[in-house]
Amino acid sequence: MTLIGVREAAERLAISPRRVQQRIEDGSLPAIRVGSQWAIDPSRLPLAAPRRSRPLSPRMAWAMLDLLAGREPTVASTERARLRTYAERLQAADDPAALLRAWMVRRADRVEFRVAPADLDDLRDDDRLRRAGTSAEGSFIVSPTLEAYAVPTDVDGLVDDYFLVPADRQQGNVILHVTTVRPDTSAWPVLATDLAEHLGSRESARANELVRLGSAGGEVAP
Incomplete structure (x- = not known):
């Protein structure tokens, strides 16, 4: 072996x-x-696949997600053409979740924490967070972990207010994607990207479903 x-x-x-x-x-x-x-x-490694592309820069990753959602990304025309090629590859892929993992890994800094279970519901409803991934509406996946986006300037306040303690994956129950972008986490491209990052079979299957439904619905720019 x-x-x-x-x-x-x-x-x-x-x-x-x-x-x-x-x-x-x-x-x-x-x-x-x-x-x-x-x-x-x-x-x-049931979800293993060779890296098929280098990660996009944070700016281009969010531009790509805008494009997939049917919005015009604020990038140069040459960059827009490149992103359309990526979108076509995503639509044609047998496992689009694997491509999203490769391309979108730099869109945000992922940090994990542990919060007291009694404080989890209050944290979940905090306006400084945008629930994402398995915590987002539309994921159809039940998870005890809170997953959300937060801007960098809010992280220290969240840590102090809820006594968040840095934790590994086994002990953590909060995943924060830290970025200056305030994304629409219910939009299918963002949700599919967040779910694909989990590597679980349920999350990847849902991510693939979202890509195919979104593409079939004409939300991917031509």
Whole structure:
């Protein structure tokens, strides 16, 4: 049996090595110790796929999401043409969720926290957050974790107000996507992107469904 390391697993899953390490630590990605390194059986990566494109810059990632949602992105004409090519690739892909993971990983900084269960509902309703991913309306996925977007200037206040403690994936119950953008998290391109990042089969299946429904509905710009 040929085993691969953390870095190669990250390349196949189109995520960062740190994210692979988190999944090993929380038990969602099986791995064994070989000396001081983790080794992974590639057949245990059900969603693995070679990285098919470099990540888009944050600016181009949000422009791409605008384009998919039927809005005119504020980019140069040459960049708009490039994004239309990406949109066509997404529509034609057998697994569009894998492309979204590869392209959109830099759209925001992902940070995870732990909050007391008694404070979770209040945090969920805080106006400084925009619920996203599995917490967004339209995901049709039940999760005990709160997932939301927040602007950088609000994060320290949220941490102080709710006593948020940095946590790993196993112990965390809050995922914040930190970016200066205030996205419409119910729009199918944003929701599909957020769900694709989870790597779970349910989330990826829903992301693929959203891409196909959105594209069929004419929301992807020609």
